[in-house]
Amino acid sequence: MRTAYSVDTVRAAERRLMARLPEGALMQRAAAGLAAACADVLGRVYGRRVVLLVGSGDNGGDALYAGARLARRGAGVTAVLLAPERTHAGGLAALLRAGGRSVSPADAEEVVRRADLVLDGIVGIGGRGGLRPDAAALAALVAASRAAVVAVDLPSGVEADTGEVRGAAVRADLTVTFGTHKPGLLIDPAREYAGVVRLVDIGLELPEEAELEALQHADAAALLPVPGVESDKYRRGVVGIAAGSARYPGAAVLAVAGALRGGAGAVRYVGPAGEAVIARFPETLVSDQGPKQAGRVQAWVVGPGAGDDAGTVAEVLDADVPVLVDADGLRLAEVGAVRARTAPTLMTPHAGEAAALLGVAREEVEAGRLAAVRELAGRYRATVLLKGSTTLVADAGGGVVRVNATGTGWLATAGSGDVLSGVAGSLLAAGLSALDAGSVGAYLHGLAGRFAAEGAPVGAHEVAGAVGRAWRDVVRR
Structure with a gap:
């Protein structure tokens, strides 16, 4: 599992490690990894032009020491010093001894224009609020250049703990981060600025519980339900789908499609779109008698395409089984009814729905996704899956947040969220916790979107059809 720490x-981990190491040893470890990554980007170091953007902190020191290593291998290295009087003295001395040189920001335009690689060491992980004007001007020069851009620890101008970008920031092709990932490297909008992320181990000892987790194939595979020899449809889990309306029967069809491929042993459908569902999926158990008369289920999905059917939403929330609430269900669910539930609840809003639930503008949610998902989880006492380019899943207890980036922009299509609801609802019925069902559901759904699209527009029904391929890919790899 990939983890990120604040x-x-x-x-604190760096301080503990530095107390046991010779002075400067930790920075040298970071610089060695950084120089190696830059050399990989350059391919051939000798004769290449490298520009260092150097701020006043240790981030700038890392860049200077890495630049010294590249200079010793024959690169022409120039450091642009944003704060000459506060530049890391040891790093600058090492660069000059290795044959590098330094210039002021006033002389940066020509060296950046001619650079093969720019190393961003302006601001470290403590940066807040975007870049100052002099640094922002350098970032604009870099953006207009042909150089490859490598960020030291994280791109300057993005916020490490939240993934927010509050002003001008450097856009990197590669970010070399030290010791552990930082949350901002995994969460949009900051993730867009990081490019490819390369982790350099510098020997940090970190707590077992991270601020942010990201499943990998092995983690998802370990959580997927596998039927045994004694399994039947009830042991595998039965998921109920209360979705669709006369106006939106397709939402019911798509939610059922996701549920049938999500691992449950059977799917019960309740609602006015029964004919459309049974015509497409004859294995579905269809009822028009309401959730309480539908028969045995181990979890419910309620809300996709439900229109204004508040009664059905309330009836499902009253059930003593896990419930996934999506789409219209989010609008119709009473806060008190959700908070009063004793069985797990998984809410799956997109940014617009989350903004409506929080009473803020959509742009505020999109700019601060981590804060938004945590606030929703706390307000509703529910696990919340905030959909988007990076999907966040916050545990109801407020401690664990997981991030998923397996998806593709082609998933931004009508009905895609209904498929996700069905997949995650099936995983709930199979016995996964709300956190695991949301995380694994998003992981599979994102992969299915990639497989179905293959770089071209795709419909939600095609995404549902690719869930099996995504499942097999996770298990086999």
């Missing part, structure tokens, strides 16, 4: 946690 700035305070990282700095």
